[in-house]
Amino acid sequence: MDLSIDFAGIKSPNPFWLASAPPTNSGYQVMKAFDAGWGGAVWKTLGVPVINVSSRYGSINYRNTRMAGFNNIELITDRPLADNLREIEEVKKYFPNHAVIASLMVETKEEWIQIIKDVENAGADGIELNFGCPHGMCERGMGSAVGQEPAVLKTIVEWVMEAANIPVITKLTPNISHIVDPGLAAVQGGTDALSLINTIKSIVGIDLETYAPYPVVDGKGTNGGYCGPAVKPIAMEMIKELAQHPEIKNTPISGIGGVETWRDVVEFILLGAGSVQVCTAAMHYGFGIVREMEAGLKQFMREKGYETIYDFKGKALPNITEWKHLNLKHKVVAEIDETKCVGCDLCYIACDDGAHQAIRIPEGIGNRIPEIIDENCVGCNLCSLVCPVEECITMVKRDDGTQHVTWNEKTIAGEVPTSFDDDRAGGKGHFVPTVQDALKHRK
Amino acid sequence: MSEYKKPTSTTEFEKNFKIKKPLMNQTEAFYESSRCLYCYDAPCVQACPTGIDIPLFIKQINTQNLTGSARTIFESNWLGNACGKICPTGVLCEGACVYNHQDVPPIQIGRLQNFATTHVIKNDIKLFKPGADNGKKIAIIGSGPASIACACELRVMGFAVDIYEAKAKPSGLTVYGIAAYKITNDEVVDEVAYLEKQMQLNFILNTPITTKEQLDKIENDYDAVFLGVGIGPTASLNLEGEEKDNVVGAVEFIEEVRMKQHTLAVPPKVVVIGGGNTAMDAASQAARLGADEVTLAYRRSKDRMGAYGFEYDLAISAGVDSLFEAQPVAIVGNGKATGVKFIKTKSVDGKLEYIDGSEFTVDCDLVIKATGQAKMASFLNLIDGLELDSRKRIVVNKENYQTKNPKYFAGGDAVNGGAEVVNAAYEGKVAANGIAVFLKV
Ligand SMILES: Cc1cc2nc3c(=O)[nH]c(=O)nc-3n(C[C@H](O)[C@H](O)[C@H](O)COP(=O)(O)OP(=O)(O)OC[C@H]3O[C@@H](n4cnc5c(N)ncnc54)[C@H](O)[C@@H]3O)c2cc1C
Ligand SMILES: Cc1cc2nc3c(=O)[nH]c(=O)nc-3n(C[C@H](O)[C@H](O)[C@H](O)COP(=O)(O)O)c2cc1C
Ligand code: SF4
Numbered sequence: 072m073d074l075s076i077d078f079a080g081i082k083s084p085n086p087f088w089l090a091s092a093p094p095t096n097s098g099y100q101v102m103k104a105f106d107a108g109w110g111g112a113v114w115k116t117l118g119v120p121v122i123n124v125s126s127r128y129g130s131i132n133y134r135n136t137r138m139a140g141f142n143n144i145e146l147i148t149d150r151p152l153a154d155n156l157r158e159i160e161e162v163k164k165y166f167p168n169h170a171v172i173a174s175l176m177v178e179t180k181e182e183w184i185q186i187i188k189d190v191e192n193a194g195a196d197g198i199e200l201n202f203g204c205p206h207g208m209c210e211r212g213m214g215s216a217v218g219q220e221p222a223v224l225k226t227i228v229e230w231v232m233e234a235a236n237i238p239v240i241t242k243l244t245p246n247i248s249h250i251v252d253p254g255l256a257a258v259q260g261g262t263d264a265l266s267l268i269n270t271i272k273s274i275v276g277i278d279l280e281t282y283a284p285y286p287v288v289d290g291k292g293t294n295g296g297y298c299g300p301a302v303k304p305i306a307m308e309m310i311k312e313l314a315q316h317p318e319i320k321n322t323p324i325s326g327i328g329g330v331e332t333w334r335d336v337v338e339f340i341l342l343g344a345g346s347v348q349v350c351t352a353a354m355h356y357g358f359g360i361v362r363e364m365e366a367g368l369k370q371f372m373r374e375k376g377y378e379t380i381y382d383f384k385g386k387a388l389p390n391i392t393e394w395k396h397l398n399l400k401h402k403v404v405a406e407i408d409e410t411k412c413v414g415c416d417l418c419y420i421a422c423d424d425g426a427h428q429a430i431r432i433p434e435g436i437g438n439r440i441p442e443i444i445d446e447n448c449v450g451c452n453l454c455s456l457v458c459p460v461e462e463c464i465t466m467v468k469r470d471d472g473t474q475h476v477t478w479n480e481k482t483i484a485g486e487v488p489t490s491f492d493d494d495r496a497g498g499k500g501h502f503v504p505t506v507q508d509a510l511k512h513r514k
Numbered sequence: 515m516s517e518y519k520k521p522t523s524t525t526e527f528e529k530n531f532k533i534k535k536p537l538m539n540q541t542e543a544f545y546e547s548s549r550c551l552y553c554y555d556a557p558c559v560q561a562c563p564t565g566i567d568i569p570l571f572i573k574q575i576n577t578q579n580l581t582g583s584a585r586t587i588f589e590s591n592w593l594g595n596a597c598g599k600i601c602p603t604g605v606l607c608e609g610a611c612v613y614n615h616q617d618v619p620p621i622q623i624g625r626l627q628n629f630a631t632t633h634v635i636k637n638d639i640k641l642f643k644p645g646a647d648n649g650k651k652i653a654i655i656g657s658g659p660a661s662i663a664c665a666c667e668l669r670v671m672g673f674a675v676d677i678y679e680a681k682a683k684p685s686g687l688t689v690y691g692i693a694a695y696k697i698t699n700d701e702v703v704d705e706v707a708y709l710e711k712q713m714q715l716n717f718i719l720n721t722p723i724t725t726k727e728q729l730d731k732i733e734n735d736y737d738a739v740f741l742g743v744g745i746g747p748t749a750s751l752n753l754e755g756e757e758k759d760n761v762v763g764a765v766e767f768i769e770e771v772r773m774k775q776h777t778l779a780v781p782p783k784v785v786v787i788g789g790g791n792t793a794m795d796a797a798s799q800a801a802r803l804g805a806d807e808v809t810l811a812y813r814r815s816k817d818r819m820g821a822y823g824f825e826y827d828l829a830i831s832a833g834v835d836s837l838f839e840a841q842p843v844a845i846v847g848n849g850k851a852t853g854v855k856f857i858k859t860k861s862v863d864g865k866l867e868y869i870d871g872s873e874f875t876v877d878c879d880l881v882i883k884a885t886g887q888a889k890m891a892s893f894l895n896l897i898d899g900l901e902l903d904s905r906k907r908i909v910v911n912k913e914n915y916q917t918k919n920p921k922y923f924a925g926g927d928a929v930n931g932g933a934e935v936v937n938a939a940y941e942g943k944v945a946a947n948g949i950a951v952f953l954k955v
């Protein structure tokens with residue numbers, strides 16, 4: 072088995088990279104990370120050094136889960152360029168086969184040309200253009216201010232491509248309604264690869280004493296950038312958009328956003344990512360977290376018989392289609408395993424209040440084990456999602472698999488509802504209780 | 515007064531000897547694994563004699579990589595399944611879990627461990643295979659946990675290994691000695707069979723090594739020898755009346771419990787002499803077999819007992835009565851023991867003193883001596899150059915578990931004087947690596 076990758080010409084012993092962020096702030100950290108098992112690191116964004124505020128992070132704790140979402144108002148590096156360059160050079164000496172990618176963010180063409188030359192001289196294996204930072208830097212016309220303007224982005228990518236001799240990755244911001252626009256602009260500008268997502272503009276909470284958003288800086292706050300497990304679904308969708316686009320799909324993509332476990336890594340690769348980048352998980356648990364990712368990735372590959380990640384890269388893409396191509400004849404119905412049910416009745420109330428009144432609790436004192444009313448169940452999955460018991464509610468396929476009709480086909484055949492009271496509506500005749508039933512409990 | 519009815523069937527036996535750490539189901543394993551904080555340089559790992567990467571295997575359970583989780587466990591500890599069940603986790607990993615500092619129950623590491631290892635054992639998912647033959651042959655004497663760990667580790671490195679065992683079953687005290695409410699015979703056997711199959715372990719059973727000739731031949735035929743002989747039968751107390759029929763050693767009693775289960779008849783009144791974990795196990799199991807009155811007699815005060823607090827509590831909860839500061843002076847009875855005569859003691863400046871005229875007799879139909887195990891000195895003395903310390907433990911270099919006779923390595927109870935399975939598993943593994951270095955493979 073071989074975990075190594077060649078990402079747009081950047082070679083790395085494995086697909087696990089640290090994202091440009093505090094964990095890659097110094098040579099000390101990057102060396103420690105390589106020693107712990109990371110294959111690559113995107114250095115904390117270099118440019119004209121900034122001054123950071125004190126009180127920089129906030130987070131969303133979901134119940135007892137800390138940092139389900141993480142938010143920061145930090146800027147790019149606050150360390151002088153010369154120090155960073157010297158450390159890049161040193162790290163490359165110790166780890167010549169690991170990938171060191173310099174993340175860059177500057178303003179003028181002259182600055183871009185200069186800094187590219189500098190990091191190349193220091194021995195960086197690649198460059199990442201930070202067009203993503205959604206706070207602070209964008210106020211100065213950089214970061215997401217560039218990422219949100221495809222034309223500007225394309226121009227800068229062109230400057231960079233002219234100057235650079237090493238592979239260039241363009242890092243995109245998710246703070247945009249259509250990720251393909253900046254993605255395509257970067258590809259047209261000649262970028263070697265793409266990476267995404269950077270953080271999402273966010274406010275994670277308001278302090279109820281000072282009425283300021285977290286993190287509070289002397290009574291005030293600002294929007295931050297959101298990341299961590301909470302953003303993973305958004306990242307995955309955006310990666311898929313790019314990986315499926317005919318003019319982008321041949322450009323390597325480094326997937327970022329909420330990666331913490333081996334499953335996340337596998338999912339990103341299945342969506343077409345050629346490497347993954349991690350920030351929050353490393354900030355939460357330290358570099359050792361990579362061991363779980365590596366062990367899990369290997370176990371997955373062993374079980375499936377894959378030799379390299381290229382054996383399954385992008386394998387989920389053909390199965391992600393548009394809604395209009397989904398089979399309307401597919402039918403699943405919930406089934407409750409009464410031997411497992413603990414009688415919490417969450418499924419009942421979820422279905423009755425939030426879905427289709429397809430679950431009842433049989434009459435009788437002390438009876439708490441619910442029953443599915445087959446003919447009412449639309450197969451929405453809600454009950455199976457709220458049920459706290461593993462494999463207690465399963466969604467069972469009820470169609471025989473012989474029929475296949477999509478919205479698209481129906482449209483062509485002229486069979487879709489077209490008027491407000493069309494008889495062809497999917498829910499026509501479906502059971503709903505009477506309006507008065509809602510007040511039955513009042514007696 | 516014991517609360518257990520005499521078991522008359524396997525089902526009743528299993529009820530009385532209900533497993534203390536039952537297997538988790540998927541939901542419980544998920545919730546429990548979600549609680550683990552993934553501590554840095556985790557205290558639980560530091561407390562594990564085999565240094566299993568606990569936060570890693572727990573995270574692997576949480577991410578549904580059960581096979582990978584089991585791999586993490588077995589890579590550090592070849593007896594990973596048995597240890598999850600029988601380790602005194604409360605004083606090892608779980609005792610060190612940071613949650614204890616918050617007065618929150620610690621992570622149930624042992625049970626999570628079993629959740630992962632059971633998955634691969636039950637489904638026969640192979641994780642390891644023997645290394646390419648390196649041309650060297652090793653003899654192992656004894657087949658307890660120390661030996662099994664040593665053998666597996668050696669096989670991975672490509673050694674040929676023969677394991678000589680005196681008894682009819684491999685596993686040593688794991689199958690003959692551990693209390694029946696900690697692990698079932700099947701569970702011990704299944705784990706060893708699982709390892710045996712993957713590592714192609716060659717057990718030569720019913721073959722005690724007892725003579726100089728046998729040892730000479732072994733030395734001739736093999737490149738190195740590992741001694742995992744454990745410690746011997748229950749030591750003699752030198753008590754008047756000790757030779758009577760119904761006076762048995764605790765180790766021997768427990769072996770009978772494990773082998774005969776409910777068919778072992780225990781009389782109504784039992785006295786157990788001793789204050790260590792073995793005494794607790796013996797008393798607890800006598801009660802669970804339906805003895806009416808089980809008295810645990812220890813010559814010093816309660817706080818001086820060698821047993822873990824939780825083992826004592828377990829015995830008491832099974833209905834065992836305790837008697838402290840009582841020194842046995844004779845076993846009384848005509849032909850058969852009918853009681854044990856004690857004298858009361860007190861501690862004066864740390865020294866035990868008898869209280870004159872305080873003799874009394876406790877009636878009983880069975881006496882169980884749990885007063886330490888005899889060492890294997892006579893056998894070990896057959897080996898040239900082997901050094902034993904004053905407590906008859908084999909002296910080794912703790913870096914590689916090599917004895918003073920360089921061809922011999924040793925580990926487990928024979929070296930540490932009687933610790934836990936997890937220590938034996940660790941020492942056997944280190945010795946295997948010591949052998950590899952010694953033989954330059
Ligand atoms: C009553 C009791 C309860 C215990 N409970 C626990 C517990 O709950 N948890 C725990 O972790 N530990 C427990 N232990 C300790 C644990 O069983 C031992 O520490 C462990 O089994 C030691 O392993 P070993 O490989 O060194 O030796 P053993 O397990 O003693 O194995 C030695 C083997 O070598 C064989 N042998 C000896 N001499 C020869 C020879 N000359 N030729 C061939 N074969 C030979 C023996 O037959 C035996 O099979 C308990 C011990 C006892 C006595
Ligand atoms: C504190 C902090 C600082 C960051 N700084 C940078 C940066 O300098 N340059 C950059 O390209 N991205 C930066 N990021 C964004 C991360 O590289 C990454 O894109 C984002 O956090 C999503 O990944 P995650 O969910 O694994 O954290 C930063 C993120 C955090 C949390
Ligand atoms: S994490 Fe370190 S730098 Fe940050 S507040 Fe705590 S001690 Fe200070």
Ligand code: SF4
Pocket residue numbers: 407411412413414415416417418419439440441454457458459460463464
């Ligand atoms: S949610 Fe699950 S456990 Fe709760 S009542 Fe419904 S089926 Fe039973």
Ligand code: SF4
Pocket residue numbers: 549550551552553556557558559568569610611612613621623
């Ligand atoms: S000490 Fe407890 S919480 Fe921390 S890693 Fe170990 S088991 Fe998990």
